[in-house]
Amino acid sequence: MAGEVRGRVFRRAIGRFLIAMVVATVAAPALLPAQPSQRAERDAAAMRRIEAESFAAIRADPGLMTVVREAGARLFAEHCAACHGADAAGGKGVSSLRAGSWRWGGDPETIVETIRVGINASHRDTRMSQMAPFGPRGLLTRPEAESVVAYVRTLSDPAAAREGPAERIDEGRAIFASDCASCHGADGKGKRAVGAPDLTDPTWTHGGDPEAIFASVWSGRKGEMPAWEDRLGPAERKILALHVIALQ
Numbered sequence: 001m002a003g004e005v006r007g008r009v010f011r012r013a014i015g016r017f018l019i020a021m022v023v024a025t026v027a028a029p030a031l032l033p034a035q036p037s038q039r040a041e042r043d044a045a046a047m048r049r050i051e052a053e054s055f056a057a058i059r060a061d062p063g064l065m066t067v068v069r070e071a072g073a074r075l076f077a078e079h080c081a082a083c084h085g086a087d088a089a090g091g092k093g094v095s096s097l098r099a100g101s102w103r104w105g106g107d108p109e110t111i112v113e114t115i116r117v118g119i120n121a122s123h124r125d126t127r128m129s130q131m132a133p134f135g136p137r138g139l140l141t142r143p144e145a146e147s148v149v150a151y152v153r154t155l156s157d158p159a160a161a162r163e164g165p166a167e168r169i170d171e172g173r174a175i176f177a178s179d180c181a182s183c184h185g186a187d188g189k190g191k192r193a194v195g196a197p198d199l200t201d202p203t204w205t206h207g208g209d210p211e212a213i214f215a216s217v218w219s220g221r222k223g224e225m226p227a228w229e230d231r232l233g234p235a236e237r238k239i240l241a242l243h244v245i246a247l248q
């Protein structure tokens with residue numbers, strides 16, 4: 001009698017053990033964190049979708065945007081931070097990517113194209129832009145260059161306008177209209193077609209003090225941004241464009 005009870009208890013225990021095993025086998029993969037290989041597969045699938053989808057579709061997909069955020073920070077640190085700075089705020093001669101002051105445009109399509117072809121780079125489709133040197137070619141005399149600098153400062157700094165002197169600023173305004181407006185626009189707000197920066201905002205790539213502005217005008221500027229088409233895949237370039245936009 002006692003042996004029969006022991007046998008039933010034992011069989012029930014075995015039964016429970018087997019059920020637990022089955023449950024564990026079925027449920028475990030869903031409960032455990034993804035294995036590295038599964039994760040790589042999931043990331044690869046996300047990369048294929050990022051490559052194929054429009055920017056609007058990527059932005060509307062929280063799952064893809066998680067990949068964009070993770071991969072974007074990593075790719076930026078690896079490939080872009082050396083020049084643009086870890087915080088993307090730029091430095092001497094390198095544009096800030098977080099000031100919203102875009103030379104070529106701040107929409108994802110334009111940014112991804114800038115990344116693909118570079119600026120003054122060796123890529124056949126590269127964007128080309130240059131601030132002409134006005135001094136060495138005798139296009140402006142030194143006093144004329146100083147006048148135009150005095151005027152340019154007033155575009156972003158009301159205090160500079162009050163400092164004057166007014167005749168010098170007026171002369172600079174006239175020089176600006178004839179020699180600079182073709183690229184920087186009559187209002188100084190820049191022209192994206194030629195990559196000429198906005199001179200009315202407080203963001204400067206080469207410096208906004210009178211000496212730095214004079215050097216830009218006198219000696220010219222020609223920054224180089226590498227092309228990434230051969231070094232980063234299309235999905236990676238799209239991720240970087242979205243990453244940069246998210247920094248604004």
Ligand code: HEC
Nearest residue numbers: 129130131179180183195196204205206207216221222223
């Ligand atoms: C042929 C087109 C062109 C003309 C003409 C031109 N610029 Fe520029 N300018 C540019 C471009 C492009 C840049 C950006 C160069 C770079 O950083 O690589 C620039 C940059 C500058 C900068 C530096 C801005 C910064 O963020 O540091 C100043 C200042 C400037 N220009 C002033 C002038 C003035 C003043 C004139 C007229 C005397 C003038 N430019 C004429 C195209 C032009």
Ligand code: HEC
Nearest residue numbers: 079080083093094095102103104105114119223224225240
């Ligand atoms: C070797 C230095 C260097 C590296 C590396 C670099 N850049 Fe640049 N980048 C520049 C310079 C310099 C400019 C400004 C060019 C000019 O003066 O016209 C620029 C301009 C840009 C612009 C144009 C901004 C505008 O106003 O339209 C974008 C976008 C950009 N970089 C993104 C990137 C991204 C993303 C990476 C990483 C994949 C990167 N850059 C890596 C030097 C670099």
